[in-house]
Each structure stands twice: as C-alpha cells, then as structure tokens.
Amino acid sequence: MTKVTEKKEDVIILFAGDSGDGMQLTGSLFTNTSALYGNDISTFPDFPAEIRAPLGTVAGVSGFKLHFASVDIFTPGDDVEVLVAMNAAALKANLHQLKIGGTIIANTAGFDKKNLRLAKYDNEQSPLLDKSLDKFRVIELDVSKMTREALVDSGLGTKEVDRCKNMYVLGFLFWMYNRTLENTETFIKEKFAKKPDIRDANIKVLKSGYFFGDTNETFTTRFEVESAHLPKGEYRSIMGNQATAIGLIVAAKKANLDLFYGSYPITPASDILHELARHKNYGVKTFQAEDEIAAVCASIGASYGGAIGVTASSGPGIALKGEAIGLAVMLEIPLVIINVQRGGPSTGLPTKTEQSDLMQAINGRNGEAPLVVIAPHSPSDCFHTIIEATRISIEHMVPVMYLSDGFIANGSEPWKFPAAEDIKEIKPNFADAEKSLEDGAFYPYARDERLVREWATPGMKDLQHRVGGLEKDFKSGNVSYDPANHERMVKVRQEKVDRIADFIPEQKIEQGEDQGDILVIGWGSTYGASRTAVRELINEGHKVSQAHIKYLNPFPKNLFDVMKNFDKVLIPEINNGQLINLINAKYDLRAIPFNKIKGLPFTSREIKEKLLELLS
Amino acid sequence: MTKTNDIQVNLTAKDLATDQDVRWCPGCGDYSILKQLQSTLAEANISKEDTVFVSGIGCSSRFPYYMDTYGIHSIHGRATALASGLKASRPDLSVWIITGDGDSLSIGGNHLIHLLRRNFDVNILMFNNEIYGLTKGQYSPTSPKGQTTKSSPMGSLDHPFNPAALVLGASATFVARSMDRDPKHMREILKAADSHKGTSFIEIYQNCNVFNDGAFEVFTDKGTKADNVILLEEGQPLIFGADSDKGIRFEGMKPVIVSLSDVSKDDLWIHDSKDETKAYFLSKMFDEPGSEGAMPRPFGVFYQEDRFRYEEAMNEQIDRAISLKGKGDLDKLIRGSSTWKV
Ligand code: SF4
Numbered sequence: 042m043t044k045v046t047e048k049k050e051d052v053i054i055l056f057a058g059d060s061g062d063g064m065q066l067t068g069s070l071f072t073n074t075s076a077l078y079g080n081d082i083s084t085f086p087d088f089p090a091e092i093r094a095p096l097g098t099v100a101g102v103s104g105f106k107l108h109f110a111s112v113d114i115f116t117p118g119d120d121v122e123v124l125v126a127m128n129a130a131a132l133k134a135n136l137h138q139l140k141i142g143g144t145i146i147a148n149t150a151g152f153d154k155k156n157l158r159l160a161k162y163d164n165e166q167s168p169l170l171d172k173s174l175d176k177f178r179v180i181e182l183d184v185s186k187m188t189r190e191a192l193v194d195s196g197l198g199t200k201e202v203d204r205c206k207n208m209y210v211l212g213f214l215f216w217m218y219n220r221t222l223e224n225t226e227t228f229i230k231e232k233f234a235k236k237p238d239i240r241d242a243n244i245k246v247l248k249s250g251y252f253f254g255d256t257n258e259t260f261t262t263r264f265e266v267e268s269a270h271l272p273k274g275e276y277r278s279i280m281g282n283q284a285t286a287i288g289l290i291v292a293a294k295k296a297n298l299d300l301f302y303g304s305y306p307i308t309p310a311s312d313i314l315h316e317l318a319r320h321k322n323y324g325v326k327t328f329q330a331e332d333e334i335a336a337v338c339a340s341i342g343a344s345y346g347g348a349i350g351v352t353a354s355s356g357p358g359i360a361l362k363g364e365a366i367g368l369a370v371m372l373e374i375p376l377v378i379i380n381v382q383r384g385g386p387s388t389g390l391p392t393k394t395e396q397s398d399l400m401q402a403i404n405g406r407n408g409e410a411p412l413v414v415i416a417p418h419s420p421s422d423c424f425h426t427i428i429e430a431t432r433i434s435i436e437h438m439v440p441v442m443y444l445s446d447g448f449i450a451n452g453s454e455p456w457k458f459p460a461a462e463d464i465k466e467i468k469p470n471f472a473d474a475e476k477s478l479e480d481g482a483f484y485p486y487a488r489d490e491r492l493v494r495e496w497a498t499p500g501m502k503d504l505q506h507r508v509g510g511l512e513k514d515f516k517s518g519n520v521s522y523d524p525a526n527h528e529r530m531v532k533v534r535q536e537k538v539d540r541i542a543d544f545i546p547e548q549k550i551e552q553g554e555d556q557g558d559i560l561v562i563g564w565g566s567t568y569g570a571s572r573t574a575v576r577e578l579i580n581e582g583h584k585v586s587q588a589h590i591k592y593l594n595p596f597p598k599n600l601f602d603v604m605k606n607f608d609k610v611l612i613p614e615i616n617n618g619q620l621i622n623l624i625n626a627k628y629d630l631r632a633i634p635f636n637k638i639k640g641l642p643f644t645s646r647e648i649k650e651k652l653l654e655l656l657s
Numbered sequence: 658m659t660k661t662n663d664i665q666v667n668l669t670a671k672d673l674a675t676d677q678d679v680r681w682c683p684g685c686g687d688y689s690i691l692k693q694l695q696s697t698l699a700e701a702n703i704s705k706e707d708t709v710f711v712s713g714i715g716c717s718s719r720f721p722y723y724m725d726t727y728g729i730h731s732i733h734g735r736a737t738a739l740a741s742g743l744k745a746s747r748p749d750l751s752v753w754i755i756t757g758d759g760d761s762l763s764i765g766g767n768h769l770i771h772l773l774r775r776n777f778d779v780n781i782l783m784f785n786n787e788i789y790g791l792t793k794g795q796y797s798p799t800s801p802k803g804q805t806t807k808s809s810p811m812g813s814l815d816h817p818f819n820p821a822a823l824v825l826g827a828s829a830t831f832v833a834r835s836m837d838r839d840p841k842h843m844r845e846i847l848k849a850a851d852s853h854k855g856t857s858f859i860e861i862y863q864n865c866n867v868f869n870d871g872a873f874e875v876f877t878d879k880g881t882k883a884d885n886v887i888l889l890e891e892g893q894p895l896i897f898g899a900d901s902d903k904g905i906r907f908e909g910m911k912p913v914i915v916s917l918s919d920v921s922k923d924d925l926w927i928h929d930s931k932d933e934t935k936a937y938f939l940s941k942m943f944d945e946p947g948s949e950g951a952m953p954r955p956f957g958v959f960y961q962e963d964r965f966r967y968e969e970a971m972n973e974q975i976d977r978a979i980s981l982k983g984k985g986d987l988d989k990l991i992r993g994s995s996t997w998k999v
Pocket of ligand 1: 680681682684685686687716717786790791864865866867868
C-alpha cells in the first residue's frame, strides 16, 4: 500500500519511561540522527531525583524532550507532539504536556494491572481502554512482547532481551520521521564492540521497530522535517556542562596557564568534572576534594601558585564556599566559581532548574565582597561565556561567578563551533622582578589604572610577599588595621569590579527595534523562551523587543539607555524576582516582574501570553 | 622537601625574618618555634622564593608574616586544603603548613585527615597549646577533660583528641612530637620532617603562657621531665628516668615499664620508626602524667613510611594520558567526535 509523507516545520517528542528504560539514550540517539539531517535542535532531559526511584511509579519517571525543526528554534518547546510512554506512570506524569491531537506511543506491557496500580490509576483502570485519551491519537505497541519475539533465537536471557526494548521504539520513530538507521547502527557497533551478541540483538530490535512501521497497514503517514536553514558551516551537538568544560580547557590554554579544577560531587554540576577528567592529555588537573570548602580552597591554592583555579558546585555548595570566596576577593587573585543552579533553598529540587542564586552570587559573602557575575544563556553559549569569565578573572585579578543552571547544563543544541585560533589570547598580569620592584621593594598591592594588582607567584625571585584574609595595606599588602585604609580598600575593591564595565561589550538589543512598547529583558536560561515569544509577536506586528543580560555584575554601562526607550520593561525569571530587584534598585524605572518557580523552564507561550496581556 | 639555592649563598636565620613586628604575647612558646624553624631552614640553605608558608587562623597562624618566603594566611581550618591545591599545581615548591590544635583538629579536622591520606609532600607543624588563644581562652579539642576555661567554668565535658593516634589512623606517613622548650630536639625533628618525602606531621607542645600556662610543664620542667618523657631514638632501646634507670618492654601485647636493675637493655623495646604497630603503641602512650601506672610521653619520630605522593601520581596520570592519546589539540576538543556540515 502507498504511504504518504507529510512535511512538518517542527516536532517535539517526549521519551518517557522508568529510569531503567533507557529513555535518555533513546532520546540522544534520535537527537544525533536529527542533527545529521541538519535540523535545528533543542533538548532537555528531566531526571527523577532518586537514582532508582521505585519502578513503575510517577516519581521514577525519566524523560527526555527533543525539539527538532526545519526552522531555527531556541527552546525544547511547549507542546509535545509525540509522547512515548513506556508505562502507565510515564503517561500519567507527562500527559499534560501533550498537545490536543498529539500522538501517544504506548507500550501496552507497561499498562498491566501492576503498572496501573503503581501509577495510581483509579481502580487500576487503564487509560488506554477508557475514553480519557480520546483527544489524542494512541498507537499501542506491545514493545516488550515484540522485542522478545525478535530475539527469540538470540540466546540472551530475559533481562538482556528486555534491555533492548527501547531500540524497538527508536526504530519505529525513525520510520515515522523518515530517518535512516545508519547513524544509530554505527553507535551500537562501537558501544558493544566487545559484546557481539548484545550488539546484534540491539540492531535486530532497532530494525524490527522500523520494519513494523513500514509493513503494518495501520500506519499510513510518515512525517518529514526538512533540514533547517542554519548558517552555513560545520556543526556539532553540545550540552551546556560539556561546553563549560571544554571552554575552560581552551581558556586556560589561551592564557598559557595550567587548569586546576577543584570540586565535590553535586547535581547538576558533576558532569563538568566528569568531562574535564576525560581530558587529562590537555594537562587538566582535576581534584575531587573531600568537601565543597576544600574544593574552593584547593583552587585558591592553585591560583596562588600561578594556575587558573576553578571550582564548581550548585547553590548549597556555593553557600559552603562563601567564606573562601571572600578570601579570594581579599587576595585579589584569579578564581572562577561555577554555579550550576538548581531549585532551592536548602537541598531543594536537586534535579530541577531554577535561577534563584543571583542574589547569593552578588551578595552571598560576609563584608563588602564584590565579585564579577556572568551568565550563559544556552548550552553552546556556555563555551564563550566561561572563556569570558576566565578572561576577566585572570586579566582583572578578581573572582568571577558563572551562573549556569540545570536547564542549560543538561540541555543540548547544535553548535557552529569556532576554530581555536579565532579565540582571543588571555593575558595574565604577572609581576617580574625587573619591572615590579620599586627601589628594591615589592608592593604586591600596587595597582594599574584598572586598579588591578600584579600576580607574583612563588618561584619569582625577590618578590616574596605574604597575603591573607586580614585587611591589607593599600600598597604594601601588609596587615593593616588603619581605619582610613580599610575604607579605602573596601572602595577600591568595589571600584575595581565597577571598572570592568569598561572592558565588556555594551548591552545590545537581541531582536526588535531599539524603542517600542515592551522590552523583554532576562538573563541566563530564559533566553530561548523569550526569543521565541518575542519573535512571534514581532511577526504579528507588535512593537516588542528583546535584550538579554550576560554581564550581571557589573552591568553594561549602557543598560539603562537600552531600557529607557520602552514604555514597559518585563523581566521573566525562574525565581521570585532577583534581577528585577537589582534593576529597580539601581535605575530610575519600574520593571515588571514575571516569575515562574516550578523547577521548570518558561515555555515561550507563557511569555507570549504575558506580553499580550501587557500589550492590551 | 625544601628546595635549596642553586647558587651558593649562606643564609642566616636573620635572612628569613621579615620587617614585620612579631605580635605574639611576650613569653609565648611560638617565639621559640619561629626561631628554630628559621635556623633550621637557614642551615638547609633553602631557596626563599620556592618556599611557601600556609596557615589558617589562630595565634600560630600569624607565622607566615614573619618568614621572608612566600606566604598565605588563609581562613580558619583551611590551610591544609589550600596547601593541597597549591602543591598539586606546583609540586616544585616547598610547602609548610602552620596550624594549631583548634585550627587543624576542630574546624579543619576534615581537611587534615584527607591531606594525610593523600600524602602530599608538605610539612604540617601543629602548635598544640590545648586552648584557643586568639579568641581568649576557650577549651580546645586537645584540652584535657574537666579543664576549666572561660567556656567551661565547670570543666570541659569533651574527651580530648590524641593527635598522634588520630593522624596515624588517617594514614600519615611521618608522625613526630616535639616541644617548644627543647630547641635542639625541635631542630632535629624539623630537619627529619623536611627530608621526609610525603606529608610530615609534627605536633609541637607549645606553651600559651596567657591562657593555659604550664599545660606541658611536667614534660618540660627539669624536675619532672625525666620521669615523664621518653625520647625516641632510632635503633635505641626505650629508656627514661632521672637516672636512666627505667625502660619499656613488651609483655604480650602490652608495653610495660621495667626497672633496668631487673631487665637487661637488650630485652627492651627497640625504637623502629618503620614499624607501624610499634608506632600505634607509642601513640597510645597518652596517659595523664602522674596517674596510676602512667607511661612516659614519647617525643621524637613515631613513624615514617615511604608511600606514593598525590602530586606525583597526578602528574603521572597526565603523562600517561598524553602518551596514550597524544598531547591535547584544541581544535579536536572543540569539534568533538561527530560533526555535520550545513
Ligand atoms: S594567647 Fe597564648 S598562644 Fe596566643 S600569642 Fe599569647 S601566649 Fe601565644
């Protein structure tokens, strides 16, 4: 029979199942193939908080959302078109995201009495059998059974056989979206090179899923998402934490310094440590410390020794590092502090995203302890932003806090990567005896016109000096309890950070005119949702613009000039209102807050609706 | 290990002093330790620019300001953590950690034990005065139970740490004890610590004459020292007493005090700092002086062992990664393993 192919601009698939069902892998493999087809892509995994939450329960559902398109996109998207539900709990947890008319691919074996009970369906009534799913198209596949049948002669045990079932779903989806299996087959061959029976089983099941779509008469329509008109060039797919890690290696090399990374395991920052630990052949020193405090202190020690010290954590760990970060402020040495934010306070929502540590970054230390705060806005932007953070830290002898979040860290997108040679050199402000001695004496706290002191590291002859957390004399750096000196030093540390505004780009308008009815201005991971919402409204003829702040402390010098040309300024944040406090306190303007604090990113629709409400 | 000057300069203790006024209370035991260390390092003819003193917070932690080397006076309890990162990134430096009983055993306890198991090649000088001096006299983790202080007017309830036993338990590779009032002994121990490759931990009994005067008097006072102190000498029998008439011998699994009129020297416990079991027993000789059947308190090198050092292993891994994968190429890193063209 003939099968028709229908073109689509963009599709969102949500793969959901038990955390052992391999949904993250399935999603990643579909992503990689879509990337090779030239689609624009944005992904977002949604992990359960427990590593192995009870099987079959809603708490144990692991999801992977993939948005792929023939147009450029900036978010994992709002309306799910296809929901893969490996069991009843996966359906229950995610049905609300599926758009009316969307498709559910349900693994019927996951809807037996036991699964229905675990998912807490009333009276163990299967949603596949009542009318509750009438608004959707339901494709029932007995994935478990078909996988077992495909592997009946494989000689593998039931457990190993069942592990292949995600490949069946993947094969079916590849058929549905008109993709070849080649890329995934290559992956499987590499991954299971040493286990030929597992390799063959996975490939067989993958193909079975594909052939099922091809030969089964119920499925008459396939979909085609053409390649996107992305700017010409070479691309790779990149996740936020990965981009942060490789950006650090590049930054250190560009500064010609050793990279020392001290950290303690914490979700969702640990992947940076894992990635860096894989690259020891770049001379990277990773140090898994005994706790958060040791991690930052070891990094300060490394920076004191002339390496670039970097430490990373999430909010709770950053709180523990606070005192040591204050020491780095006092020492005026380079230190990059990465905070991959998650839901707080306290342990909060470890696997969910939030932007609630901005105030902590700006103010979270005792005393007047200013530092630089900078935030990436997308997975690939992590690369450039961490290099920028490292540059400022090294060239201005100041700690820099880099605020990523769970959404950016675990999300992925295609990246038109740069050539290493196009990345600017970073120039450490090293002392040396020839230029730094004044009548034979060394003044470690003498400053240049940027108020930056020189970096004298052990081993430099005749520049021995002592530093510490006690207040320093303005010039000699010796301990000083002089009242006037303390006031002067507090002001000078602040002024040094403020002057960095002369060395960062001006705030620009991301899209839209430079004046109009509303400016949407955000920071960090709200970028994509704002971008999509504003683009749609501009296309619909509204006078709406978008700006996005990367440099949160100090702000770009022209920030107020950019904002004041709009009737209204809207600040969407995944917190209870933090950037807005800084802006309303600093500038003569009343920005409007728009907050979501559900551990989830904004959808573009939410922002669009808010804008329409303000426009009316 | 110290790094010595390439060119022949003859350092004196004075060359290692800074222009800063030393601010400890007059009569504080810290002065003696500063002096002994300056003369030991001068004698070793260290290279000043390759030496770093790292301290935490407390009276003793002022130490770096008085040494004309590189130095960091860091935050409370964290000197050990900071020094770990410094040594990991700069294995070429000679790193000295100056800490106190509160700094290293209370707020910094965690970092201390982890530094010891990693065995960075650094030296830890733990000034034990059994009190918090800088904060004006509260009991510390080494204060004896029942000690009355400002924060324990009815006596401290805490059972004290036994520092030597603690660090042995944390796999320290060099453990020694000395005292501020015995300069010669201290210089010897400092020298031995310096030449040890790996973490050297020296506990130094230090008199805080303002808040805990005389805490160690029985070990330092002429009249009582001989009966309460046993000086450990490599390969020598454990003998003590005013007339060197007492010794220590193993009976079963227990060290006991014997009189040399009954027992021959050859049957005594011979000190062997490579013997971990013996070191354990030495560390447990921690009785309250004067208490019934009290063993004398040992001073000297309890234990030393040659074990791999973290910073060397770290560099070896990097070398191994380079030999396996080749020296990292930035473009390769940025491209990753799979790319596509638009
Ligand atoms: S308080 Fe005690 S330990 Fe501190 S300087 Fe004075 S005597 Fe020395």
